Amino acid sequence: MKRHSRSGRFYGALAGAVVVALTAGGCGADGGSGTGTAATASPSAPSDGTTGTPGTAAPSADTAALWKKWGLTPLPETPEPPADKPLKLSATGPVPVFSHIPTSQKVVFITIDDGAEKDPEFIEMMRDLEIPITMFLTDDSIKSDYGYFRTLAEMGHHIQNHTLHHPVMNTLSEAGQKEEVCGNQKVLTERYGTAPLLFRPPYGAYDHNTRTAVRECGPAAIVWWRESMQIKNMQYQDPDKKLRPGDIILAHFRGPQELKGTTMTEMFAQLLRRIQEQDFTVARLEDYIQPPAG
Numbered sequence: 655m656k657r658h659s660r661s662g663r664f665y666g667a668l669a670g671a672v673v674v675a676l677t678a679g680g681c682g683a684d685g686g687s688g689t690g691t692a693a694t695a696s697p698s699a700p701s702d703g704t705t706g707t708p709g710t711a712a713p714s715a716d717t718a719a720l721w722k723k724w725g726l727t728p729l730p731e732t733p734e735p736p737a738d739k740p741l742k743l744s745a746t747g748p749v750p751v752f753s754h755i756p757t758s759q760k761v762v763f764i765t766i767d768d769g770a771e772k773d774p775e776f777i778e779m780m781r782d783l784e785i786p787i788t789m790f791l792t793d794d795s796i797k798s799d800y801g802y803f804r805t806l807a808e809m810g811h812h813i814q815n816h817t818l819h820h821p822v823m824n825t826l827s828e829a830g831q832k833e834e835v836c837g838n839q840k841v842l843t844e845r846y847g848t849a850p851l852l853f854r855p856p857y858g859a860y861d862h863n864t865r866t867a868v869r870e871c872g873p874a875a876i877v878w879w880r881e882s883m884q885i886k887n888m889q890y891q892d893p894d895k896k897l898r899p900g901d902i903i904l905a906h907f908r909g910p911q912e913l914k915g916t917t918m919t920e921m922f923a924q925l926l927r928r929i930q931e932q933d934f935t936v937a938r939l940e941d942y943i944q945p946p947a948g
């Protein structure tokens with residue numbers, strides 16, 4: 655628990671260095687976020703309609719009741735993901751680093767890290783709301799209860815790699831980094847039956863050796879983020895504090911001890927409100943990524 659309460663400070667200390675790393679690596683290209691096609695959906699439309707799916711119904715009374723239980727009104731339905739995946743991963747070469755998906759759909763992607771908090775109510779909430787999430791899990795945080803995350807995986811949420819022990823990767827040797835990524839890849843594959851496609855370095859900190867280790871251990875990309883959910887609000891990387899189509903949002907499995915008394919479900923409800931206020935909805939990250947062939 656203590657480790658997690660400290661991590662917020664780590665973010666602050668490391669954020670500057672990491673942004674530099676992204677820029678220096680040529681990985682943080684933002685070309686997709688300024689496209690003029692982003693505002694095609696009318697704010698109150700039940701679907702953003704960009705895929706041409708006709709007749710998307712307004713949320714049913716049942717859906718509305720399930721959302722109301724959590725103090726929420728339904729987000730627009732998730733649009734059909736593009737058949738031609740906007741992010742194509744390769745099996746060779748340096749793994750790419752990305753913090754958003756190039757798309758004009760008014761969707762964002764929620765990623766939830768570590769796995770320390772295992773609130774049963776959050777599972778109930780996910781059943782009720784059917785909002786897709788991607789989990790970047792650390793073995794140290796999840797090994798007390800692998801089953802909790804299996805329940806979420808069985809609901810269709812993907813599990814991705816976030817190291818065995820949550821170190822600051824670029825302070826480790828190449829061998830040490832490889833142990834962290836390959837070790838966790840093995841655990842997650844054995845426990846959940848699917849080899850993770852994606853890797854996120856703790857605190858966002860990585861270097862050249864991290865990219866080598868990730869490639870050798872199996873994941874085909876490093877996932878960064880554009881916004882970070884705190885207790886009630888998001889921290890934005892951009893000074894205008896606006897979501898953009900395809901943004902990846904970072905959140906954590908945290909509970910009242912780390913969130914000053916706020917529960918995981920309250921934090922998640924706040925996150926959905928922040929997304930709703932900006933007329934976005936939530937899509938599944940893996941639906942926009944084409945894994946390497948073969």
Ligand SMILES: [Zn+2]
Nearest residue numbers: 767768856857
């Ligand atoms: Zn983490």
